[in-house]
Amino acid sequence: xxxxxxxxxxxxxxxxxVFLGASHAxxxxxxQSTPKGVPSNRADMLKALDRLKYREARLPLPPANEDSxxxxxxxxxxxxxxxxxxxxxGVVNNGRMRNLYLPPELQIRGGRYPxxxxxxxxxxxxxxxxxxxxxxxxxHYCLGHQEHKLKSVGVTEPTLLALDSDWAAFPEKQRAAFAxxxxxxxxxxxxTDRDIDALRVHFSEEQILDMAFTVGRYNATNRWTxxxxxxxxxxxxxxxxxxxxxxxxxxxxxxxxxxxxxKFDDYTDWLAEFERQSTRQPRLSMASFEPHDGIFAHEQxxxxxxxxxxxxxxxxxxxxxxxxxxxxxxDQIAYVAAREDQAWYMQNVSRxxxxxxxxxxxxxxxxxxxxxxxxxxxxxxxxxxxxxxxPQSMTDQDIQNLSHFYSSEQIAEIVYHxxxxxxxxxxxxxxxxxx
Numbered sequence: 064x065x066x067x068x069x070x071x072x073x074x075x076x077x078x079x080x081v082f083l084g085a086s087h088a089x090x091x092x093x094x095q096s097t098p099k100g101v102p103s104n105r106a107d108m109l110k111a112l113d114r115l116k117y118r119e120a121r122l123p124l125p126p127a128n129e130d131s132x133x134x135x136x137x138x139x140x141x142x143x144x145x146x147x148x149x150x151x152x153g154v155v156n157n158g159r160m161r162n163l164y165l166p167p168e169l170q171i172r173g174g175r176y177p178x179x180x181x182x183x184x185x186x187x188x189x190x191x192x193x194x195x196x197x198x199x200x201x202x203h204y205c206l207g208h209q210e211h212k213l214k215s216v217g218v219t220e221p222t223l224l225a226l227d228s229d230w231a232a233f234p235e236k237q238r239a240a241f242a243x244x245x246x247x248x249x250x251x252x253x254x255t256d257r258d259i260d261a262l263r264v265h266f267s268e269e270q271i272l273d274m275a276f277t278v279g280r281y282n283a284t285n286r287w288t289x290x291x292x293x294x295x296x297x298x299x300x301x302x303x304x305x306x307x308x309x310x311x312x313x314x315x316x317x318x319x320x321x322x323x324x325x326k327f328d329d330y331t332d333w334l335a336e337f338e339r340q341s342t343r344q345p346r347l348s349m350a351s352f353e354p355h356d357g358i359f360a361h362e363q364x365x366x367x368x369x370x371x372x373x374x375x376x377x378x379x380x381x382x383x384x385x386x387x388x389x390x391x392x393x394d395q396i397a398y399v400a401a402r403e404d405q406a407w408y409m410q411n412v413s414r415x416x417x418x419x420x421x422x423x424x425x426x427x428x429x430x431x432x433x434x435x436x437x438x439x440x441x442x443x444x445x446x447x448x449x450x451x452x453x454p455q456s457m458t459d460q461d462i463q464n465l466s467h468f469y470s471s472e473q474i475a476e477i478v479y480h481x482x483x484x485x486x487x488x489x490x491x492x493x494x495x496x497x498x
Contacts, residue, residue, distance in 0.1 A: 106310035121292035164475035252405035283482030400484035439468035
């Protein structure tokens, strides 16, 4: 009898621990049915970054140990995503997801991507820009990685707190770049000549172009990792040595609202704005190109960025010829994203392609209305609209809606092409390309 009672008590204790563990996991696991909250301060942000370890990816992601035989890059401070998703940071779930679902030609392999600048911007500075982009987009996965990289090069907790709450602690040059990065991420349609002139005080034209391209790539990465719900790697630690009250200083970077975007819902107004925008002059003198048959101005522009630029242009070419989703849908994604961002040059590029594919201007105009006769197309383009303008608000339901019509590989490509558009829209609007 005593033995039976002892075993029963032990069982009760074990059951209690099981329930306690389940309760703890439930507490740690972020909600997947509603958009995750935006942490209002550094203390809450670090808790949110740690919770991301416990979420389930929105596309199937096998256990990391199944990739354990893949080589690790020894490149110091590298942000490259090598084959199979292993880097100098260990197994990276972002890379593993790309390896699983994207064609090899669209995966990022080797080289510098994208936090190491080509125009001499210091590594820690460009990583701070990535941190700001990720904070604005509420991308906890990328925030976690930038925290790791900044700390690895000696950035302290007080500096990270200042990055979130008080830019007065930084030199004027960095403050100008920080403000530009936040604006270009949150509201690319609001960039003006005055914003670029503010950068010219501190940066060359080449550096401004490189910064726009880099920030654009960071925005693409956020849209990939966050919309797919990629979990944070378990080996990352997110702790602060700051006094709890200090760590609760309110963020000045996290979004609290979204600037209005002109929709141009009237067809005649839309055509008239196209005509007006076509004559605009580029803000950077290096962007004045002579027309070339078959070569778009944005391809010429990006080719001016050493190393990363030509490689990116090659990826643009590959993105048109490889993959499972139809080319027509890729062009529709580019058009819808450009229209949502009010990126007129990229609207014209995709409009030109769609006209060549047999759509009329009026049919192109209607693509953002969600009234397509194809249920699959309509769901995809509504997803693109949301991911373009409000990446902070993505949920499991958004991916589930796509899964009724598309395979995991096709969903990955839809996300990839939306991210590609986020990069191109930002670069071309900063430069103010015409046609």
